[in-house]
Amino acid sequence: MGLNWLDSIDHLKGVGPARVKLFQQVGVSTVRDLMFHFPFRFESxxxxxxxxxxxxxxxxxxxxxxxxxxxxxxxxxxxxxxxxxxxxxxxxxxxxxxxxxxxxxxxxxxxxxxxxxxxxxxxxxxxxxxxxxxxxxxxDFAPVYHATKGLKQSAIVASIAASFNQYQEAIPEVLPQHLNDQYRLLDLPLALYAMHFPSDQEQHHQATRKIIYQEFFLYQWRLQAALKQHETEPGLQIHYDNDQLKTWISHLPYELTQAQKQVVNEICRDLMAQHPMRRMVQGDVGSGKTLVAFLAILASLSGGFQSALMAPTEILAKQHAQSFNQLFASMGMEAALLTSAMTAKAKQAVLDGLANGQIQVVIGTHALIQETVQFKQLGLVIIDEQHRFGVGQRQALVDKNDKIAVNLLQMTATPIPRSLAMTLYGEMHVSTIDQLPKGRQPITTRWLKEDQLEELEDHVAQELEAGHQVYYVLPLIESSEHL
Structure with missing residues (x-):
């Protein structure tokens, strides 16, 4: 067999078992790992x-x-x-x-x-x-690498030099050649070598351009591959009752904005599709994302499936549950609340209702991803403020239906430019609510310096005298779903 840069570094001259263990401590196991173990600076x-x-x-x-x-x-x-x-x-x-x-x-x-x-x-x-x-x-300059006790810089340099001496021909070019030509990028073997041993500063700059471009290219490729996989993966089709959904919308105390209508239509198309929905809804505070999420829940409900909405804090989960019940209780629908702060008896009642299907809509915190939470027929998962949850936490809720992939809707109030959204959420479709409901006051954001604190206090006092409310948002040392 020929050389493969995925070979263990013990194939390199001068790299024995002791050095292999030391390299493993800095995340280097293969020849490829070693070539990508770049110096964090150069000594002049x-x-x-x-x-x-x-x-x-x-x-x-x-x-x-x-x-x-x-x-x-x-x-x-x-x-x-x-x-x-x-x-x-x-x-x-x-x-x-x-x-x-x-x-x-x-x-x-x-x-x-x-x-x-x-x-x-x-x-x-x-x-x-x-x-x-x-x-x-x-x-005229020397590379300096992240190391560990017992692993000297000289040993790292010698090992990396050995990797190129033995495996230079085994480095595969990753990018299509037309992209290398179009953006004047170095070939990968030369770029990798120049990341460690550049002939001058300009060559190191060109090597860095190639490595950064390749990293973003592969990142986007993986996201697009994930999206294509989702589109071929069998998903849970929800044949919702469109007439019923229109009736419920007509009973709302206010009219949807055109942006909300468009996003609701995009979500409903996803629910009817043969592959699972993977959609991100973004919009400023006050744009009506929560109502769009509630309408997605109603669509799922009309198709006979359960829905779960997970929020990062107990306060927000309670607000969502109260809002849902105020809007739709008169139409015969009610959402249950599930948080870890509930009594054992109340929590068990919700767990039983979800398992036997009597509870169709649940809104809660991280408590929703506990193993004790089981659904009879979960069809839609909604994650509010999705950036507050880890990938594993979001997936844990999606996996509550172990029979088939459920539909996932994520929401964020963080304004994300379209290009950045496609970069970060390339594996998801992105919907944007870019209109505020009628009568909604525009939000004014101001940044004050410390010497303007008195001005802020005067403004707060004026708002209180006018009968308005004021609230402070303070950072926590540790996250908590109760605070």
């Missing part, structure tokens, strides 16, 4: 005239060792390694490392070394802090 080892270096400035100097290193011990366990270094061809400086006696073995007479330390101009001495591993002869 460019030649600088000593006269341009400020006293006490931290700098890296490169030169030839012209005297053997000598170790002197003093004050018990304290020590100093000293030697002379010829820099800029003819200038001789002193180099001292304190309390690192083992460095004597790493420094040899006549050797080229790059040393990072603090310059003392009056003594013409560099107080060494560490030896820098220069990757190539004549290179």
């Amino acid at each position: 080892v460019a030649v600088r005239p000593l006269a341009t270096i400020l006293d006490q400035e931290k700098v890296t100097l490169k030169g030839k060792v012209v005297t053997p290193p000598v170790v002197a011990y003093f004050g018990g366990k304290k020590s100093r390694v000293s030697f002379k270094l010829a820099v800029n061809d003819h200038e001789i400086i002193n180099v001292s490392f304190f309390n690192q006696p083992y460095l004597k073995q790493a420094i040899q007479l006549g050797q080229e070394r790059a040393i990072y330390g603090k310059w003392q101009s009056n003594r013409q001495t560099l107080l060494g802090m560490k030896l820098i591993q220069v990757a190539q002869e004549g290179q």
